[in-house]
Amino acid sequence: MDFTLPQEYLDLQDLYRKFAEEKVKPLAREMDENEKYDMGLLQEMKDCGFFGIPFDEKYGGAGSDVLSYVLCMEEMSKADASTGVTISVHTSLCASSIDQFGTEEQKEKWLRPLANGTKIGCFSLTEPGAGSDVSSARTTAVKEGDEYVINGEKIFTTNSGFADTFLVFALTDKSVPASKGMSAFLVDRNTPGLTVTPDIPRMGIRAASNAAVVYENVRVPAENLLGGVEGKGFKIAMKALDGGRIGIAAQAVGIAQGALNEAVRYVKERVQFGRPIAAFQNTQFKLAEMQTMIDAARLLTYRAAVAKDNGQPYNVYAAMAKLTASDVANQVTRGCVQLLGGYGFAREYSVERMMRDAKITEIYEGTSEVMKMVISGSMNLK
Ligand SMILES: Cc1cc2nc3c(=O)[nH]c(=O)nc-3n(C[C@H](O)[C@H](O)[C@H](O)COP(=O)(O)OP(=O)(O)OC[C@H]3O[C@@H](n4cnc5c(N)ncnc54)[C@H](O)[C@@H]3O)c2cc1C
Structure with a gap:
């Protein structure tokens, strides 16, 4: 067993990260303030193939897999969680359902334009x-x-x-x-x-x-x-949500890591009592705890993605990943606002947006309580 990402995934992660840093991050605050997604950015993501990552090339997709999609979700959500959910609902809830349950004619007519980015x-x-x-x-x-x-x-x-x-x-x-x-x-x-x-x-x-x-x-x-x-609708919906939860877990990991990266940058620059606040042990320990929590959530998320890619049962892994990652995202973003003090509360810094964005990961695609029902339901308690 090897917990490092193979080079091909590291290359993809690099590509997603560059795009998120260069294209998404600069627009994140403005889009949040305007409560509106930037249609130019949406078009760029379509052109880059970000809406068809796990789908077969035969249907116009990128021919990649769930783990690659998770890496994309994580990098986009580090910069902007709204971008994450836009990709996620399109990919794991809508297009994936057609991919899994559609007839050949339906895949041609409906999946192809979704996978090649023509349609959302x-x-x-x-x-x-x-x-x-x-x-x-x-x-x-x-x-x-x-x-x-x-x-x-x-x-x-x-x-x-x-x-x-x-x-x-x-x-x-x-x-x-x-x-x-x-x-x-x-x-x-x-x-x-x-x-x-x-x-x-x-x-x-x-x-x-x-x-x-x-x-x-x-x-x-x-x-x-x-x-x-x-x-077949109920089964289709439940299957879609099982897969979707892996994407939402990745979104939560991204939000948490994005906030932590902002906090790390800030504590090295902010001076109080004559020293950067990074020099205080409380700051160091908080950051250490938060990075450890994020890594734990990330590993659960990757486990669920790899299980799905390998055709193994993944619904309980997906629920565990979402339950943990959403909790981590909320704890970490709240902790990061605290580390930035009053500036963390100001809209000029992105951690306040990330704290607001984190909350939804505990609610949609099944609340945390529903995740606990899925997990406990697998534990042979009767
Ligand atoms: C921003 C956003 C985006 C969304 N996107 C989509 C989308 O694209 N498509 C879509 O179809 N839906 C979407 N949803 C809906 C989302 O999935 C639901 O809001 C979610 O499943 C919870 O349902 P509810 O809001 O009706 O809450 P309720 O089901 O009313 O739950 C309220 C509270 O009661 C708890 N609860 C309920 N039943 C139990 C129980 N048996 N035991 C213990 N606790 C329980 C819940 O955990 C929760 O805390 C979205 C929601 C939001 C807010």
């Missing part, structure tokens, strides 16, 4: 009354001839402000539990009846697009049913 995807599962409990979803899809008619309201759909492809979950059979009666549909943004509300004002990841989506008599051809079989 989103994942419309959560409803106002159905968050952690996905099975209480009420959106329906009724078959009429060779079409389905979708009606319902989704909330918190990331990327929905600019996404082209909506993966939406709806009940096709209300007489059975959602685990058997839910199906997943591919919907083009321009389909009549699909309305995206203005973005929901938020505490963190404010540059990311996140809105409610209303589906009112949205008619899609039956061929848009993902996988071509009704009743």
Whole structure:
């Protein structure tokens, strides 16, 4: 067993890091202040292939793997967590679901433009009354001839402000539990009846697009049913979230490392009581504790990614990685604000943004409590 990244991954990490430093970091504060993602940056990332990392070249992807995607997520999120989630929802929730469950025709039509960066995807599962409990979803899809008619309201759909492809979950059979009666549909943004509300004002990841989506008599051809079989939606959603949690864990590791790097720079320059504050043992010990926590979270995240790449079970590893990394991101960003003192609280320094951004990693793609349900559920406690 070797815990070092092979050279090909180090090269990729270097590429992602350079891009994040040169292109993302300079825009991060402005995008947060404006609560709007920069469309020029989005286009550059599309052009660089960052939206198709783990997908087969045969479908226009980069032909790489989950570990490479994790490295990208980490580097982008070090600079800007909103960039991280934009890539993550597109890749692990929307495109991956088509990759895993789509028919060959669906992959050609829907995955290819997502993997080659022509289009952006989103994942419309959560409803106002159905968050952690996905099975209480009420959106329906009724078959009429060779079409389905979708009606319902989704909330918190990331990327929905600019996404082209909506993966939406709806009940096709209300007489059975959602685990058997839910199906997943591919919907083009321009389909009549699909309305995206203005973005929901938020505490963190404010540059990311996140809105409610209303589906009112949205008619899609039956061929848009993902996988071509009704009743698979719940399984598709759960699988997508299992994989998505690896990306969110990487986002959390990135946020934490980004904040720590800022703090390390700052403590060497800030002088109090005649010495740089880096000379105080409290500062050194805090930084040592935080770097150790980040490394632990990173190792859990890489373990989950490699397990997925190797075709091994990974859902519990993914839950452990997300549970740990999100907690670490919150502890570390809070600790970094403290190390910067009053300047850490000022918006001029990025650690306050990172502290706000860290919180969401404990909530979306399954809350920390849900992660504990997944982990304890694997422990043979009955
Ligand atoms: C910024 C942002 C982006 C998002 N992006 C997307 C997206 O792209 N697509 C999408 O479909 N959804 C998205 N979501 C939704 C997100 O996944 C949900 O918010 C999350 O799953 C929690 O659901 P909820 O908000 O309804 O909270 P609830 O489920 O109401 O939970 C509230 C609290 O109760 C706890 N709780 C609930 N059930 C239990 C239980 N059985 N035992 C113990 N504790 C419990 C939770 O852990 C939490 O602390 C996003 C949310 C946000 C805020």
